[in-house]
């Protein structure tokens with residue numbers, strides 16, 4: 475490819491590795507990763523902020539569903555980082571094509587590429603920093619990451635539509651476009667793709683241990699590794715950060731409001747029928763870990779307050795302020811026998827950081843909704 479700047483000698487890029495075939499091979503993997511991130515991200519968003527008509531229909535099974543989809547979300551996003559870098563590298567000579575704008579169609583095409591690159595970089599960058607719990611920006615992560623995802627999807631679909639002739643010509647080894655390339659380009663491309671594959675492999679293996687317990691030993695990002703933290707579980711928000719102190723808990727009672735409101739001391743709660751479940755805690759930042767929880771079924775507590783078989787509830791934490799102080803529990807979750815107001819974790823009384831004296835644990839749910847330091851349940 476040749477680029478003639480307005481002044482000075484022309485620059486020639488070697489076509490090999492900056493050709494359409496390389497861009498297509500990397501692009502379709504990147505596209506796949508983006509689609510996986512998009513689908514799992516929209517799902518995660520629906521579980522956290524369901525529209526009213528959906529709230530009571532959300533399925534609480536399979537109990538490992540969110541652990542799987544959010545693990546995929548973060549793994550696909552992480553793998554997309556080396557893919558995006560390789561893709562940009564493969565196509566960057568085109569950014570210097572001259573003249574910069576040849577027609578209205580060409581101008582639109584370049585604009586869509588600019589949006590695509592910006593949105594893609596933004597999503598991967600913010601997502602990656604989110605997985606290490608670092609928020610060095612002035613906007614709220616979740617709504618902005620979600621909104622830009624739609625922009626990215628739109629720009630990607632437009633890009634595929636505009637580039638369709640080139641993509642189709644290079645999609646498979648037998649595509650007519652491929653045959654026109656010099657034989658000598660083959661080994662170079664294979665080396666490049668092997669390097670990209672190695673990059674994807676390394677970032678995946680060193681991060682996926684945060685949700686695939688068997689690969690935990692390969693995890694390189696210790697602070698978030700599920701092996702760390704009291705009682706074998708990491709802690710995102712500590713009791714100190716939530717300003718839940720021993721003093722506030724001294725005369726703790728669980729209040730349940732509804733047609734027949736009541737309140738219970740911790741002793742009285744412990745005297746109710748206890749159930750043990752094995753459920754994962756799956757944080758949307760990417761780590762997840764299964765644990766044994768013991769406590770009282772949410773549906774039993776709601777029933778006692780006069781909530782019928784279709785009862786749902788609102789969960790209110792003792793936490794003074796915070797995005798997850800109040801959470802909603804739709805009917806599907808509230809009535810699932812696996813949903814507990816847990817008092818014990820892995821055989822021990824909950825530690826303060828894990829939500830002592832009582833916390834919610836329910837199947838197929840984002841970690842942000844597994845409310846800690848529960849003070850009140852409101853039957854609706």
Ligand SMILES: Nc1nc2c(c(=O)[nH]1)N[C@H]1C(S)=C(S)[C@@H](COP(=O)(O)O)O[C@H]1N2
Pocket residue numbers: 707708709710711716755756757758791792793796798799827828829841842843844845846847
């Ligand atoms: N009240 C309250 N509960 C909360 C949170 C919170 O900020 N406040 N954080 C949630 C998040 S984001 C996660 S991932 C889990 C983590 O639970 P753990 O700290 O016991 O591992 O708790 C959830 N429960």
Ligand SMILES: [Mo]
Pocket residue numbers: 710756757758759841842
């Ligand atoms: Mo979380």
